[in-house]
Amino acid sequence: MNPEDTQNLPVEEVQEIAVGLLGRAELFLEGLMRPWNAYQVVIALAIFLSAHLLAAFLRPRLHDWMRAREGWPKWRMRVLVIVHRRLRMILFVVLIWIVVLAMREFTWPSRSYLLAAIANLATAWLFIAFATRLIGNPLLRAAVRYGAWTWVTLSILNLTDEAQRLLDSLAISLGDTRLSLWLVVQAAVTLAVLIAAARFLSATSASSIRRNEDISPSMQVLAIKLLQVLLYGTAFFMGLRLTGVDLTGLAVLSGAIGVGLGFGLQKVVSNLVSGVIILLDKSIKPGDVISLGDTFGWINSLGARYVSVVTRDGKEYLIPNEDLITGQVVNWSHSNEFVRLDIYFGTAYDDDPHRVRKIAIEAAKGCDRVLSFKPPVCHIVGFGDSSVDYILRFWISDPTGGLTNIRGNVYLALWDAFQEHGISIPFPQREVRMLEGSTLKTETSGDVAAD
Structure with missing residues (x-):
């Protein structure tokens, strides 16, 4: 690329703009030396000092009054907090407009021109400060606020x-494309507005989709994700098109980026594709209870890269979508919410097994969460060394309520029932036989007693 093609700054044009701005600044400073302009500056400083003193006097009293209104709605309290923080500016705007209107009434309008400009600037800054509080992101709020303050100040003055010419003169040339700072600012503002609109439409549409009970939870998530991709993609390309960026030049670049992403971010792309597959085949959905390895919990949300699983102990596991596709997952509530649980126990050989089975079934039926229309069953599964072994099976319909707790409740019900009916739970017993002619030695407090 030739040096002429990489000319960054047209120096003559920048110098011309700078000289023009300096000339206007000199005229403004010379105007301040006129009597009434100087008077207006002094009046504005006096109004600011009065607003500062009045705010220092009213701010503690307003704070005490706010504390007495703790039961108010949150939006009212937020407005009061903003008023408390911007009290000096509010008082300054009110006082300066009172002075401007009074001077227009009793003297020539030209004698209050500078005060009116200051009042317009202060009013615009105050309005922007209140309006930008609606933006939740602090960084974005600060960028919008200072950008709006700059644009309003330039417009009023x-x-x-001149600012547009200066920004447009700061440019670089890349082949046939000229990229100026003014074009970058236009693109940033346009994209910000379009993305904000896309975000608002996405949030509104997402809430409507979630309220539609005819759509399954997994399809709701898929529809919301597709809608977000469509809206944000449209906003991005529309913003570039409106600012005059040639989109055909981005085709080769996007293809190269796509190839690079395919090789360098294979896991990320795999998780994204796996997430789409999970949503399409409806294998899992928000609210399902799953087991994956040692992780047992219910699905809190489905993301583009991972699935959030919350366990009973409050831990939240972020499991990559690829693991759910390639690994073995136990979905306790895939086709229905019914879950069968098994517990094992044993009784002594002296107890009647027919009676033990009936007692165990009745004990399980008396526990909460055990389904009655799917009655429990009890079977003998073997004859052990010390006990007759049984299995008790019962059904529940709310696995999100936990499995260990319901097993513990059934065990406790069995214990109470066996104690009531005299059923014993044996423990291993061992017999020791002494061979003829052997001796037994015991030790007590260090002394040895033989034979």
């Missing part, structure tokens, strides 16, 4: 044309 009639410096927008």
